[in-house]
Amino acid sequence: MNAGFPAIGREPLFQDARGLRVSEVTLNDSALRGAEARSRAAVLKRLRVSDLAFRGLTRGAALMVLALLSGVILALVIGSVPALKAFGFGFITSEVWNPVTEQFGALAPIYGTLVTSIIAMVIAVPVGLMIAFFLTELCPMWLRRPIAIAIELLAGIPSIIYGIWGLFVFAPFLQKYVQPALIDTFDGVPVLSSLFEGPPYGIGMLTAGFILAIMVLPFITAISRDVFDAVPPVLKEATYGLGCTTWEVFKHVILPYTRVGVLGGVMLGLGRALGETMAVTFVIGNAHKVSASILAPGTTISASIANEFTEAVGDLYTSSLIALGLILFVITFIVLAIARYMLLRIQKRAG
Amino acid sequence: MAIAARNALYLRRRLRNTIARALAFAATAFGLGWLVLILGVLIFEGIGGLSLAVFTENTPPPGAAGGLLNAIMGSIVMTVLAIVIGTPIGVLAGTYMAEYGRHDKLASVVRFINDILLSAPSIVIGLFIYEVLVAPMGHFSGYAGSVALAVIVIPVVVRTTEDMLTLVPDTLREAAASIGLPRAHMIVRIAYRAARAGIVTGILLAIARISGETAPLLFTALNNQFFSLDMNAPVPSLPVVIFQFALSPYEEWQKLAWTGALLITVTVLALSIIARSLTARKS
16 A cells, blocks of 8 residues: 555645645646556545544544533433422522431531541641652652552552441441540530530541541642652752751742642542542441531431432432532532642643 | 850751651651551451352352352453443543644643543442433443443543653654654554553553442442343442442351452552553653
């Protein structure tokens, strides 16, 4: 087939970078008239068509990604119409969740989702940043890669494993040792006593938040490490030259310089924590209740859906669960969009 | 006096630095500790139940002995189908973004949306597939489960394909164009070949990702007590069986859940390590 190509033409075979237009001049050359030229023209035409077809195919696939997202949003909106019609705005503010009387309110799951995610971030952000600090500034070179990979393996463990582990190992441990201590310590302290109140069940919002923290830790660490590594060495060296300690360099130079990127990483982790399903479902206790105590069982949006969707009878019940899904999707979409925007900004700066 | 004050400041700064370093050590030990703890418990609890029966017998009724054969088969079949559906779409979309649309608006919008899909809650994907496939079909099915998994595969593959194709040097493309190769041929014969290891990595990562996914299967593929390869009916899968068995009060079921958890974790970690080493050798 290669022999069919004209060796020399008056113009290049391609006129533009897209490779769409093949020069016709070569084909009209008098020396190339006849059967040979016709077969060449046929080959070129075939190539042109296949070229166009391939481009169309890839474009279609790219558009499909857009269609997927719109499809998800559309399906969720359509599915949640009955529930939103029946309960209106009260769906978000009501705590009642009663399948028997078909009264549904999303307050408890929304509350649980936010509380567990906040607990997770309170633990994971400082720890993740400190690990990134360790990996970029303190760790000996030869140890950096193995430790970084080990931390990233945490992200590879499926969430159901965290769930089963949390239920059988971590929750009993918390119930036996940590929670009684927390209850005793804060007993009588004004605000904190209501935060750590009630019998130690083991499962509950604190346990779920803790497991979530371990799960989002690798995301925060990985992104912080990347942005810390991107700090120009001159900046660090200049600060060391002034006589600053490693910690001061980190606190006054690296952190301010990478603020946007770190925030992006944190938001990305938050997006994960908000939507995480299986690990939470195992240890949250599935109680549709808003309680001040973080030791109490609760529920999250994703855990409610996972626990109840297959058993949901009646359109209103199903629709309420889909409406929960819509709320979750909207929240995570906003959080993730902010995260991506921030990471894009720092990428642009890095060039 | 001034010197004493300066010394005090110096000591305070050094102390702070030492504390920060100690905290950084502690944080790293904390992170690594969880990995060791989780894997340790998993191996300890799971290895006892590991026997030939796990791979040759179906999931038992409560109180009886059995294996995980149907769940493992279901998982494999659904994963393969999901990859078959998701990979071509993902690779093609990634190709568009890296080869045709590097600077156009569509590509940057798709990139943004894709990144969001990449970390979107998988349970929402399950709801989506329930709405568009399960509800109209009127029953749960393995097909629906596969499609749900494929939706998770696509953004992973898009991302790695685009990244890997962007790494292919432009001189290769120019060389191809200079000998008159049409663009589509250049991409298929040259760019894909140069980025092959990276694209395969993306597919392996996608397999690793979906083989542990539970949430999107709960109300698409559902579950099944028996061995069945009928994809038009509910199909059992390892993660869903683990979910059901772990939360049950029966000891045999819980034991099988641990064994299944060990199997999944080993598979997933092995896949991601293989994927990593593929690209590590490349660079």
